[in-house]
Amino acid sequence: MRRLAVLALSLSLVAASGCMDPSDFPVIGIDADGNATQVLISENDYSSKLTATVSAYQDSALPVLQKRPVAGAAGPWMLRTVAVGIGINTEIGVGDLVKIGAAPKLRLVFSNSSDPVVP
């Protein structure tokens, strides 16, 4: 009987652990079977990775873009906008996290115009 009680408590805790916690951040994706799935990742992990990813892309892209010559020197076409779609790597766990890739989507748009095209 004691084993049964332990089993029931364990089941309860397992069920509870699958629920949303204040430190969880929900991510929606498509699993390998093509079904929409929600998984929870660490909010702190998501937040820190978001900051780091945007910073890294910004610091890497801008020096490269500034080296490009403006129109005339490089031909008739002038680069005005660069859009980068990226996924934020998170700590990959098991199960659904792996199935949907666990990479929240982000899009960064760089421009050299004071009148950029914004959707």
Added chain:
Amino acid sequence: MKKLYSLVLILASVAPAAFAADSNPAQLPLSWYRGDTGRQTLSASPENLDGLRGSVDRLYGVQSRALANVADAPAAALMQASAGGPPDLVPWHLEYITTELAISAQGLLGALTVKGTPGIQLHWRHQGNPPTPAPVPPAPVPQTGLVVAGDTTTLSDIQAQLEPVLRTALASGKVQDADAMRQNVVRAATQLQALTQALDEAGSRATDTPFWVSGFRFDFTIDEVGHVFPIGPKGGDIRFRFEWKRLKRKTVAAGSRVRVRGDFEDSLIQFTTAMQTQLGAALAEADDASESGFRLASYRVGIGVTKKGSIGIAEGSVSLIGNLNFSADVKKPVVYPSRNLSAKEVQAITFIPKGTFDGYPIDPEQLRKGLTKAINIGNFFARGTDTGGDKWKIYIMKAQFDMTLAGDSFLAGLIANGTSDLTFYNQKF
């Protein structure tokens, strides 16, 4: 022992249920993400919306705080732009960041991974301090359309503008009959002029609504013998996109009629006039969301053509042949530092497609209810003032919807088409 056994069973069965009651605060009401499930209003389930409101605030807040921690670009990277460029040339910079939220099949809300259709799009922009000097006068902006066609554009003008595009298509080797392709594409381009006039006429008819027609987009493909077809869900090797945009409301003199007009133009006028009227009525009926700072600025709807040639709302990508945009005169948020946009009018071309699906007349009342529901849902997600960040703020919020042929609107799920969307400008940016 029996008592212990009963306690164990109760604990095992109740505990998960107790957690589950609060486990998914990001759960949307059923009618928000599935069509034809009733006309549930936003206030119908306040307990659910309280949890959802908290979840939305939290999702926005996490992203806002994360972006606030992004350091400004190093000075070395922000070199001055070279002289001799266009007047709007400035150093390269991170202009905006787009984050997306998705809706699962169970109506759960979360950040979107790489694949899937976003239900909610947030466009974040960096906001500086308002400048103290006098505002910079508007700089001229060049026309940027692939093909520019106005009321006075001649056939030879269109042919000349299309020629480089046609040569590129021929160079691909996938079109054998060059003459047929030229003829068909130019004919399609010419027909656009009649369509744009029809849209202007439709705009002038619906004077009691803040919405006006601001754009029309059509994608098509060409087969190997040069025939022009709507691109449809399967796509094609050679794709053309004809896009017409108007940045300001235009009024056509009463009694004027388009030069070339047929059943398709009549149907387009009828459809757009009805949409403008219903959008205006829906906006008036929708909940007041002025406190959020966001205002509905535009609405895009996917359209299809019936076998009889009339225009209808597309349901899913199978029947989608193009998009119509409706705009209201809502002030676009000002970004500092920035230069003012000058009024520009970009026009391109389109053509009259063949019928592709059986369309259904939509009950205006049902359509208005569907639009009202969509605006209310959009208002719910429109948040401008309490994201917590003071550097990166939400500039535009876009909510994507699908529509049923009965006129109901529901948030686009992860595996959806998003055939229509609402765009909200943040008036407190």
